[in-house]
Amino acid sequence: MTQHAYLVDDDEAIRDSLTWLLESRGVACASYPSAEDFLAAWDSSLAGCIVLDIRMDGMSGPELFELLCERGCKLPVIFLTGHGDVPMAVSALKKGAFDFVEKPCNDNELVNRVIEALKLDANQRVAASDSDSVNSLIARLTTRERQVMELVLSGKLNKLIADELQISMRTVEVHRANLLEKMGVRTAVELAQLLAGKR
Amino acid sequence: MTQHAYLVDDDEAIRDSLTWLLESRGVACASYPSAEDFLAAWDSSLAGCIVLDIRMDGMSGPELFELLCERGCKLPVIFLTGHGDVPMAVSALKKGAFDFVEKPCNDNELVNRVIEALKLDANQRVAASDSDSVNSLIARLTTRERQVMELVLSGKLNKLIADELQISMRTVEVHRANLLEKMGVRTAVELAQLLAGKR
DNA sequence: GCGCATATTGTGGAAATCCGCAATGCTGGC
DNA sequence: GCCAGCATTGCGGATTTCCACAATATGCGC
Structure with missing residues (x-):
């Protein structure tokens, strides 16, 4: 499965500019205008990372994150945040969120974080595959x-x-x-x- | 080395009430009125965890944390924070801070976090000791x-x-x-x- | 009943591991 | 020079591991 950066933000301008930015760095992108849209599209075979806005109409970023965690989603999640909310940030990081990036942000910084997140996803896949292989041998x-x-x-x-x-x-x-x-x-x-x- | 909760806060009332609270739950405490005081007292043999206020006169909590990390301090650090500052929180957590607790806080919550942090410290010590033992055997x-x-x-x-x-x-x-x-x-x-x- | 998978066992022989006993040579420190 | 530590080696014998070949018994599915 090809890795993508899954962009979830109700602001179309941001989705478009991030798509342009990441694709110019060789990162395949798929964007979703709402948390609900991404949730409907998600399944455990997706590879890559999620760039997730906190504040959206309908389901919020943290709510989506919570649901994805419950469903066993291991994709690294980068939150885009425009306002401080320490408890939410601490809670998400402790639940395994990959990073928080404040908007407006430095283009290079975000792209680098995405690329690091993709690396982490790739490494996690290899490790999980190894573990599955041993388990299937034992079985x-x-x-x-x-x-x-x-x-x-x-x-x-x-x-x-x-x-x-x-x-x-x-x-x-x-x-x-x-x-x-x-x-x-x-x-x-x-x-x-x-x-x-x-x- | 006996584990302590090291309380670093320039507010004496908070230090005293935390000391009382933790000691009534069997946790030995040592308190310091400033980051500089704790830094002068710290050495790598200390066991336990640090409860660290963010805002202090002189050296701040995050500055102390930074210095301790540079010196190889592995004690779990619980930050006490009264104001939101997401980038600082994200940065500290990514550098290994154990947790953030907002003031004013629920007494039980803080004590439980301290007890968890002490457990983590104890586990880390065992693991480090095992690693040292094997290395010394190899040597x-x-x-x-x-x-x-x-x-x-x-x-x-x-x-x-x-x-x-x-x-x-x-x-x-x-x-x-x-x-x-x-x-x-x-x-x-x-x-x-x-x-x-x-x- | 038949075929397959699994568990079990024996025989005989080869290879590998383990080790007591004994010895030599080299290097470095006292 | 002496001694200790390390590296090396050989001999002989015991034990353990490995496996080809062969066979029996049981349970399950077709």
Whole structure:
């Protein structure tokens, strides 16, 4: 999915000038005149970042942000704000908003923030994909393979694993070989590294 | 080092009432009437969190925060703020400030934030200590042991390690046994897990 | 009933790991 | 020169890991 900067602002002049500005820097844009419009268009496959005005008719920026968070949206959000509201800013940042930029703003500053947000989105996608891959590998293990894997990862000898599971050592070897193959690694060390942080 | 809530505010009444409030909830306090006073008292062994007023005569809260960050201070900082200043709030949060609480504030809210900040401080200390411990273990390895360790962690057989380093397999075994002992682990799997994230 | 997936087990042999015991050589500090 | 630390190596033996080949039993879906 191609990354876009999703511009959400009821002021058409701002949407147009931001679109022009960002596209001249190679950033694909999609603009929406209201929070409701973007919400209707959003789905979890969208890639990029959101540039979101705080004050709009109808649903406000923070309200949209809240709803997107509830729906699991991970896109970085840059708020455009013309008035100070510290509690709202603190609250949004703590909920994961990427940044606040005050209007009127320096063109370069905003574009740079957008580009940073796009980088963050890209990095998050890679990390999530890695995590999904490992999880799907684990999901393909049989119950017994998973049991043996846990014991291998706790550093036990095959002999002790056999004692603990009350099976033969040969069976432990079979499961061990199968699980390493399914996890796409050759050794228990590689397995431990693959699963680092997932335990 | 005992954790304290370090209260920095030029208003004595606020310092006193916060002290009373926090101590009645079991939090040790130390208060300072100015940013300069706290800065003079600070050193990196202090444990706890900082409750910091924004507006003070002399050095301001954000200025103190800036200086502390430059000096490597990791204590969580809760800003007390009576006026909105979004860019300052956004900037401080992005630099790692723990929270902003507006004055006048709900007593329970502030105490809860302080207690959360103390927990964060404690967790950070444990994590830093773990990291230091592993680093000091690594520092005790000889050059050769470190080389062998890297190759073990990349999953190579002793035989291949011996080829690569142009030494005998017995020597690899000696280094391998020595490094595992020095790192306090019994197997390469445990070693990989100990070093997860440090590579 | 048949086929498939899974779990289990045994045999035999090869390879890898581990380690006690013993020894040599080099370097740096006292 | 002596000693400690480090690097290196060999021998012999024990243990562990790995796996081809082969087989049986159970449960499930068609």
